[in-house]
Amino acid sequence: MTKVAIDDETKLHLYRTMVRIRIFENEVRRLVKEGQVPARFGFYTGQEAVAAGVCAHLGLDDQIGSTHRPLGHLIAKGCNFKRLMAELCGKRTGFNKGKAGPYHAFDPSVGALGANGIVGGSVPMAAGYALAHQLRGDGGVSVAFFGEGASNQGGVQETLNLAACWSLPLVFTCENSSPEVQRMLGHEIDYPQLKIENVSERASAYGIPGSSHNGWSVEEVYDAAGRAISRARERGGPTLLEFKVHQIEGNLEGRLEAKEDEKIWCPIYNYGEELRAEGILNPELDQRIRDEEKAAVQEASSFAVRSLEPELMEAFSDVFSGGS
Amino acid sequence: MAGREISYGEAINEALRQEMRRDAEVILFGENVSSSWRVATRGLKEEFGRERVRDAPIAETSFIGMGVGAAILGIRPVVELMLVDFSLVAMDQIMNQMAKSHYMSGGAVEVPMTLRAIYGAGTSSGATHSEALYALFAHMPGIKVAIPSNPFDAKGLLISSIRDDDPVVFMEHRLLYRVKGPVPEEAYAVPLGVANLVREGSDVTVIATGAMVAQAAEAADELAPKVDIEVIDPRTIIPLDEEAILNSVRKTGRLVVVDEDYERCGFSAEVAAIAAEKAYGYLKAPITRVATPNVPLPYNPRLERHLLPDKEKLDRAIRAIL
Numbered sequence: 214m215t216k217v218a219i220d221d222e223t224k225l226h227l228y229r230t231m232v233r234i235r236i237f238e239n240e241v242r243r244l245v246k247e248g249q250v251p252a253r254f255g256f257y258t259g260q261e262a263v264a265a266g267v268c269a270h271l272g273l274d275d276q277i278g279s280t281h282r283p284l285g286h287l288i289a290k291g292c293n294f295k296r297l298m299a300e301l302c303g304k305r306t307g308f309n310k311g312k313a314g315p316y317h318a319f320d321p322s323v324g325a326l327g328a329n330g331i332v333g334g335s336v337p338m339a340a341g342y343a344l345a346h347q348l349r350g351d352g353g354v355s356v357a358f359f360g361e362g363a364s365n366q367g368g369v370q371e372t373l374n375l376a377a378c379w380s381l382p383l384v385f386t387c388e389n390s391s392p393e394v395q396r397m398l399g400h401e402i403d404y405p406q407l408k409i410e411n412v413s414e415r416a417s418a419y420g421i422p423g424s425s426h427n428g429w430s431v432e433e434v435y436d437a438a439g440r441a442i443s444r445a446r447e448r449g450g451p452t453l454l455e456f457k458v459h460q461i462e463g464n465l466e467g468r469l470e471a472k473e474d475e476k477i478w479c480p481i482y483n484y485g486e487e488l489r490a491e492g493i494l495n496p497e498l499d500q501r502i503r504d505e506e507k508a509a510v511q512e513a514s515s516f517a518v519r520s521l522e523p524e525l526m527e528a529f530s531d532v533f534s535g536g537s
Numbered sequence: 538m539a540g541r542e543i544s545y546g547e548a549i550n551e552a553l554r555q556e557m558r559r560d561a562e563v564i565l566f567g568e569n570v571s572s573s574w575r576v577a578t579r580g581l582k583e584e585f586g587r588e589r590v591r592d593a594p595i596a597e598t599s600f601i602g603m604g605v606g607a608a609i610l611g612i613r614p615v616v617e618l619m620l621v622d623f624s625l626v627a628m629d630q631i632m633n634q635m636a637k638s639h640y641m642s643g644g645a646v647e648v649p650m651t652l653r654a655i656y657g658a659g660t661s662s663g664a665t666h667s668e669a670l671y672a673l674f675a676h677m678p679g680i681k682v683a684i685p686s687n688p689f690d691a692k693g694l695l696i697s698s699i700r701d702d703d704p705v706v707f708m709e710h711r712l713l714y715r716v717k718g719p720v721p722e723e724a725y726a727v728p729l730g731v732a733n734l735v736r737e738g739s740d741v742t743v744i745a746t747g748a749m750v751a752q753a754a755e756a757a758d759e760l761a762p763k764v765d766i767e768v769i770d771p772r773t774i775i776p777l778d779e780e781a782i783l784n785s786v787r788k789t790g791r792l793v794v795v796d797e798d799y800e801r802c803g804f805s806a807e808v809a810a811i812a813a814e815k816a817y818g819y820l821k822a823p824i825t826r827v828a829t830p831n832v833p834l835p836y837n838p839r840l841e842r843h844l845l846p847d848k849e850k851l852d853r854a855i856r857a858i859l
Contacts, residue, residue, distance in 0.1 A: 276610070310643030319642035326609055326646065327638070331629050337599045338634055341606015341614075348564065348588060348612065355606075368629065371599035378594060531644040532678050534702040 217436055221493050223269065225502075227431045228488060230265035231481045233506045234285045237294065240510045241284065241301060249518055250301050254315040257285035259429070259461035259471075262480035263388050264289035266434025267356055270442045276324040276342035276355040278335030280388075283315055283328030286358050291323040294513035304520035311523045312531070333359055333366030336385070340372050343383035343445075354382040354445040361389040361455075364412045373453065377419045382445035384438070385453040387412045388428060390460050416453035428456030429480040432487075541722060546576035546714040548688040549653075552695035553578065553615060555724040557585050560613060563699060566591040566600060567617025567653075576714060577653075578617070597627035601652065605635045605704075608650035613699055621654035621708065622665045624673075635704045636679035650705075651698045657710040657748060658797065658845050664833035667841070669747070669798035674706045675775045675807070681705040681729055682775045686750035688718040690772055693727025701729060710748040710797075730776035738767035741855055742785040742792045744808050745770055749795045749846060756848040760855060774804050779811055786812050790821035791858055795851050800828035822858035827851050 219227075238258055244250040257264065260282070268289035271277070279286040287297060293308070300307025300318055307313070308320050316330040326342060329335035339357035346353035363369055364387055376383045389412055409415070416423020422444075426437045434456055441452035459478035461471055471479035488494035543551070557563045569575060571582040571592050582590040593600040597618065604616040618624055624631055631652065638648050658667040674680045681703055685691040691709070698705035735750060736757050743766055745753035750770045757766035767785050771778055786792050792812050794805040805826040812824055827846045835841055 278606075308643070309641065309645055312643045313641050317637075317641040319638070319645050321609075321642075321646055326606070327634075329634075331633055334602075334629055334634060337602020337630055338606035338609070340599065341603040341608070341612075342610055344603055344607045345610035345612045348562070348607075368598040368602060371594070371596035372602070375594055375596060375599040375603065379591070531640045531642075533681070534639060534644070534647050 217439060219432060219435065223435075224488060224493055227265050227269060227435060228481075228484055228494065229502050229506065230269070230289050231261035231431060231484065232502055234261045234264060234288045235481055236503070236506045236510050237288055238284055240514050241298070244302065244514065244518075251303055252314060255282040257282045259475070259478055259480070260388055260390070260458040261285055262431035262434050262484070263386070263428050263456045263458060266431045267384075267386055267438040269435055270439050271324070271354070271356065273323055274351070274353050276326045276339065276353075278326060278339035278342070278355070278357045279328040280335070280358050280360060280363070281316060281328075281330070281332070283318060287318060287320065287325050287328065290325040292320045292325050294509055295516040296320070298513040298517035299520045302517040302520070303522070304517060305523040305527070306516070306520040310527060310531075333363035333369045335359070336363070336366075336369045337372045340376050340381055340383055343376065343381035344379070346382050347379070352446050354384065354442055356384045356386050356442070358386050358388065361387060361391060361407060361412050364415065365406060370415075373415065373419045373421070373451070376451040377421045380448065380450035382448070383451045384441045384445055385451060386438070387453065387455045388458050389455055390458050411455055413453050413455035421451050421453060423453035423455070425455040425457065428458035429478050429483060431480055431484050540719050542717045543688060543720050544576070544715050544717050545685070545688045545691050545709075548692040548720045549577040549695055549709060550579060550581070551720070552692040552699075552724075553581060554584065556696060556699045557581065557589065559724065562611065563613045563615065564589045564591075564607070565615045565617070566593050566604070568593060568595055568619045570617055577709070597623050598630055601627045602630035602634060604650045604652070605630060605638065605648055608648045608704070609638065609646045611649075613649050613651075615651045615653060615699060618652060618654040620666055621656040621670050622668050624654060624670065631674070631680075632677045636677045639703065640679055647702045648704045649702045651695070651707055652704065653707045653709060655709045655711050657712055658829070658834050658841060659712050661836055661838045661841060663836040667834040669708070669829070671706065671708050671774060672798045672803040672807075675804060679704070680775060681773060682708065683729060683773045684708045684747045685772065686713070686745075686747050686770050688716065688720045690727055690733065692720050693725050694729070694772060696724055697726045697729050700726065705729070708747065712748055727772065729773045730778055731772065732778035732781035733770045733772050734781070735768040735770050736766065738765040738789065740765045740789055740791065741767065741858070742782070742789045743768045743851070743855070744782060744792070744794045746774065746804065747797060749797055752846070752848040753795055753851060756851045756855065759848070760852065764855065764859060766855065779815070782808060782811065783816050786816045787819045790819050792820070793825045793827060793851065793854050793858070795846050796826070796828040797846060798829060799831055800826055801831045803828055825854045825858055827854045
C-alpha cells in the first residue's frame with residue numbers, strides 16, 4: 214500500500230506530540246516519586262506514536278475513549294497540561310476537581326471522554342459518541358483506544374458487532390503491547406490470552422475491515438488511522454486497527470532517551486533519526502522542541518503542586534446533576 | 538380525576554411519543570423495539586423512523602454503554618431492557634459508567650439517559666425472568682430509580698425521567714401493563730422524589746411500590762372497618778421522599794413496608810432503617826417488612842405465589858402489629 218504524502222509541518226507536529234507525551238509522563242513519574250501524585254498507574258512510554266498518529270486526524274468535536282494508560286491519548290487529544298497535571302495530583306483545579314485521577318479523567322472541552330478504570334469499559338461508550346455523530350450528521354467520529362487484553366472483553370466484542378450492524382463512525386484502535394508473547398504485560402499468566410496472531414483478524418468475523426501495523430512508526434500509524442478515520446467520516450462505517458507496540462517500562466528515572474536495547478522500539482528515537490535523515494530536523498530544532506515542551510510541562514507541574522486540595526465537602530457534590 | 542382511561546403500557550407509549558415529538562434528540566433503542574406486538578413502543582418506528590427507533594443486537598453491555606456515550610454528548614437516549622434480569626450481563630456499563638461518569642468527571646459531563654426495565658414476578662417465568670432488582674440500582678450512588686404503580690404515574694414519571702439530566706432506571710411492572718387508569722392526553726411531568734399519598738389513614742403506615750401499591754390499597758380497604766391504614770407510594774426510591782414517609786410514621790406510629798424485591802439489604806430494609814433512625818420515638822410497634830424472601834423465584838406457580846408478597850401476607854403483617 215502506498216503511503217500518503219505527509220508534509221513537513223505535519224511530520225514535526227507528530228514528532229513534537231510524541232516528545233510532549235514523553236516529557237509529560239517523565240514529570241508525572243517524578244511527582245509520583247515525590248508523593249505529589251498519590252497513585253501509581255500505567256504509563257504510555259513506547260506507545261507515543263499511536264496516540265500522536267491517530268489524534269492528528271481528530272478535531273475538538275471528535276471524541277476518544279481511553280484506557281489504563283491514558284496520558285498519551287489525553288495529551289495528543291489536546292488536554293490542557295495544567296488542568297491535567299492538577300487532576301493527577303488530585304487538586305481542585307484539575308478538570309475533574311481531583312475526583313477522577315488518571316483512570317477516570319474526562320475533558321469534554323477537547324473530546325477526551327473518559328480514560329477508564331474498567332478494561333474495555335470505554336469502548337461501548339465510544340460507540341455512543343459515534344451514534345451521536347451519526348444521528349446529527351455532523352461528520353464527527355470517535356476513536357476507541359483499548360489494549361489486546363481488552364479485546365477479549367465481551368463488551369468490546371459486542372461493540373464491534375453493534376458498530377458494524379449500525380455502520381457507526383467509530384475507529385477501534387487496539388494497542389497490542391505484547392505482540393510476541395501473547396500475554397498481558399505486568400500480569401504473570403501462564404496461558405496465552407489470544408489464540409490468534411493478530412487482534413485485527415477479529416474484524417472479519419464482524420464484517421468490517423481490519424489491519425495490523427507497526428505501532429512504533431508514527432507515519433505508519435498516521436497513514437492507517439487517516440484512512441480509517443476518513444472512511445468513518447464518509448459514512449463507510451467502523452474499522453479495527455491494531456498497532457503493535459512495545460512498552461519501554463525501564464524509564465522510571467525520567468529519561469527522554471531510550472536505552473540502546475530499547476531503541477528499535479522507541480518511536481521518538483526512530484522518528485528523530487528519520488527526520489534528521491530527511492533534513493527536516495536538526496539538533497538545534499530538536500533541542501528547541503524539547504526545551505519548549507519541557508517548559509510547558511514544568512509550568513503545568515508547578516501549577517498543579519501549588520494548587521489547593523478540594524474542600525472536604527466536595528466529596529459529596531456531583532453525585533447527581535444540580536450538585537447533590 | 539375524570540376523563541380518558543388508557544393502560545399502563547399505552548401510557549408509556551404516549552410519554553415516549555410526546556417526548557420524541559418535543560425533542561428530536563430523544564431516541565429509543567433496545568431489543569425488538571420496532572415490533573408491533575410490544576405495546577410500549579408500538580408505532581414509534583413508523584412515526585419517528587428507523588434512525589431514532591432502533592432494534593439492537595441482543596448484547597446489553599454494548600447497547601447500554603452506547604446509551605451512556607450518546608447521553609454524554611447530549612442525546613437523550615431511552616434504552617429498553619426487555620427484562621430487568623438482563624441488566625445483570627451489563628453491570629459495568631450501568632453501575633460504573635452510567636452511574637458514576639458525572640461524579641468521576643467532577644460534573645464535567647452529564648448522563649441524561651433513561652434505562653427502561655421491565656420487571657416483575659407472577660408469570661411463572663423462573664428465577665432469571667421474574668426479579669425486581671431495583672434495590673441494586675438504588676444501592677449505587679448516581680442512579681435515580683422510578684417505579685410507577687399506575688398509568689398516570691407511568692406517563693408522568695417517564696416524561697420526568699427523559700427530561701432529567703441524570704441517569705434514571707425506570708421500572709415497569711409487566712403485570713401492570715394492562716391495568717387501565719385515567720391519564721391526561723397532554724404531556725405532563727410527575728416530579729421525581731415526590732411520594733403519592735394513595736390512601737390517608739391514622740393507624741398504620743404502609744409503604745408500597747410498583748405492583749404492591751394496589752395490593753396495599755386492597756388490603757387497606759378490607760381492613761377498613763377495623764383499622765385506618767395510610768398507604769404511601771414513593772413513586773421513586775431514588776430520590777426518596779423521606780419526609781412523606783417520616784411524617785406518616787410520626788402520625789400513625791406503625792410502619793409496614795411491602796416490597797416485591799428481595800428482603801435482604803433491600804428497599805424495605807432501607808425504609809425501616811430510616812424510620813428507626815429518624816422516627817424511633819414515635820413507633821408503637823416493631824417495623825415490619827413484607828418482601829420477597831431471600832430465595833430465587835421458582836418456576837412452579839404455587840411455589841412462586843408462596844414466596845411473593847401480596848395482600849394476604851400484608852393483611853397478616855398488619856394484624857400482627859396492632
